[in-house]
Amino acid sequence: MTRTVVTGIGVVSPSGIGAEEHWRSHLAGELQVRRIEGFDPSSYATTLAGQVRGFAAQDHLDGRLTIQTDRWTWMSLAAAQLALDDAKYDPAAHDPYATSVVLAAGYGGSEFGQREVQAMCGGGPAAVTAYQSIAWFYAASAGQTSILHGTKGPASVLVSDGAGGLDCLGGARRVVRRGTPAVLTGGTEAPVVPYALACLVTNGRMTTSADPLTGYRPFDVDADGYVPGEGGAVLMLENADTALARGVQQIYGEIAGYAATHDAHHHENPAADCRQLARAMRLAIADAGLTPDDIGFVVADGAGTPALDALEAQAIHEVFGERSSRVPVTAPQGFTGRMCAGSTINVATALLALRDGIVPAVGNLHRPGPYQLDLVRQPRELRTDAVLINARGYGGFNSSIVLRRFHEEGES
Structure with a gap:
């Protein structure tokens, strides 16, 4: 492939x-x-x-x-x-x-x-x-x-x-x-x-x-x-x-996995459960040929409302199981605002995080809610080969991307 x-x-x-x-x-x-x-x-x-x-x-x-x-x-x-x-x-x-x-x-x-x-x-x-x-x-x-x-x-x-x-x-x-x-x-x-x-x-x-x-x-x-x-x-x-x-000098990472689902629930109101978001996450990880244990950290959609943040937290718990409270989760867009289709900014951020081995903090987080997640409060050194990014759209869109550090064939 x-x-x-x-x-x-x-x-x-x-x-x-x-x-x-x-x-x-x-x-x-x-x-x-x-x-x-x-x-x-x-x-x-x-x-x-x-x-x-x-x-x-x-x-x-x-x-x-x-x-x-x-x-x-x-x-x-x-x-x-x-x-x-x-x-x-x-x-x-x-x-x-x-x-x-x-x-x-x-x-x-x-x-x-x-x-x-x-x-x-x-x-x-x-x-x-x-x-x-x-x-x-x-x-x-x-x-x-x-x-x-x-x-x-x-x-x-x-x-x-x-x-x-x-x-x-x-x-x-x-x-x-x-x-x-x-x-x-x-x-x-x-x-x-x-x-x-x-x-x-x-x-x-x-x-x-x-x-x-x-x-x-x-x-x-x-x-x-x-x-x-x-x-x-x-x-x-x-x-x-x-x-x-062509002799490219720098490869930031590989688009290793991708998946998209839809809640098919309501044109405005979010679904009452996280089933389709969790499904998108699982499919993206599988598409990358990985398991949840291979994911070093998660860049969350981070909607900023209690109901939507709780649904995303639930999806992370369902996908990562016993490890869900230990996998680092960030949402740096709290520093800049949500950019709608500009959410590719989170992919750019994740690629730079892979390059430098640093996970940025959740933007503007003062008092973490009761989500039982390892929310990154300060930039954290973390060398990893894979990261999962989530994004959701108004009306029920769910998408997930897995980035992987690039290794040429035969490299470990």
Whole structure:
């Protein structure tokens, strides 16, 4: 079976621009959640968010492209270029059909769309630009990335809310196995605008706290919901054989296992049990050819509500059995907010953790809830060969990925 490896990481996140700045911020335990700055959020139930500071589109993109696209696409294109640079991979140096783009999407081009609707209300249809037809569209980032880099391999976009950041990796691995040697994959989001926030607060899962320290707190006894986050990550995935053949200098890890399930319970309310999440975890571990005992730590979905955190804790107990209270569990997204399809950021974090042998802490955890889990409170040194990452999407989506440290054939 073709092995799929990660050779490049591109991050645009509240924790920093670039993988190393993101990693430094997480290890330092820097809380990047703050009051929304782009507009007055006082009329909304949720007033906090993880916002990307210091990101200027003109530093990454041609000005002619920025006027056609939304902020979420700007960040996606920037993260893709960072991943390409990290992997030292230039699509133009390869056959166009040798490179693919598989990205996840959730909120779409909310800022651009809101601006165009407001223009129409004030000036009529003539005030709306032609770019409205493409800039808001959930496939905009995947399409613009493919166009910019001239790639002609299979291109697709996956939409499964917060699970999409893992689902796109499963889709990208499938593309590699079918013969395309390189894929840009991941996702970003930019929901910190009035229209998107108005939609999000209706889900009943977001914090009402006005203090970042008491805002999004995965697995905390006082958790009362999450905050939205901007940004995400794009990864460079390659066929291991072709990556080695082109002389790649660094392989962060292997996408060893993947699985997705659905609760099929309710379009809004979570299922009353963790059966399908636990099933996704087991299937991903089995797909990697491993057992739960082989998993060194878990990067949890960490929804930040008591009911959803309890369900995930229950799934961990069911999958890991007697070891469940000893396997380290983290959810570093508490430092930055939940990024919906940008949940690929947790995969990037896990790859850096494998590289350096350090597990980052659960973000913004003050008082652990009664989950009987080994929640990581401070960065912890841990050398391991395998990690499990979970992600869930609104409406019942469950996805799990197993990353494994890469060893060439014959290595122990």
